[in-house]
Amino acid sequence: MIGLLGCSGDLYGQCQIPDDDALLVECATSSTASCVVEEQLECETRVCGKYQGSQPFCTIECASDGDCPSGACREFVFQTNRRFCVSDLDL
Numbered sequence: 335m336i337g338l339l340g341c342s343g344d345l346y347g348q349c350q351i352p353d354d355d356a357l358l359v360e361c362a363t364s365s366t367a368s369c370v371v372e373e374q375l376e377c378e379t380r381v382c383g384k385y386q387g388s389q390p391f392c393t394i395e396c397a398s399d400g401d402c403p404s405g406a407c408r409e410f411v412f413q414t415n416r417r418f419c420v421s422d423l424d425l
Contacts, residue, residue: 345419366387369411402419
């Protein structure tokens with residue numbers, strides 16, 4: 335989890351949430367949903383997320399706000415008990 339911080343060159347960069355799964359379609363089109371897609375090759379971090387209706391962005395899993403440069407660590411509802419970094423601009 336924290337070891338991924340070294341591979342965060344595109345943290346908060348744009349990415350796409352695929353719409354080939356019913357759950358992901360709901361997240362991709364919702365104006366309030368939060369979700370992540372792991373093993374996303376668009377991101378160096380390999381994780382693409384959407385927080386409360388934001389545009390999709392590259393993110394990393396986190397334990398505290400200190401793990402998230404220029405952002406905050408937030409729980410993503412679709413991935414209960416998992417937290418990911420969210421840019422200050424998307425909070």
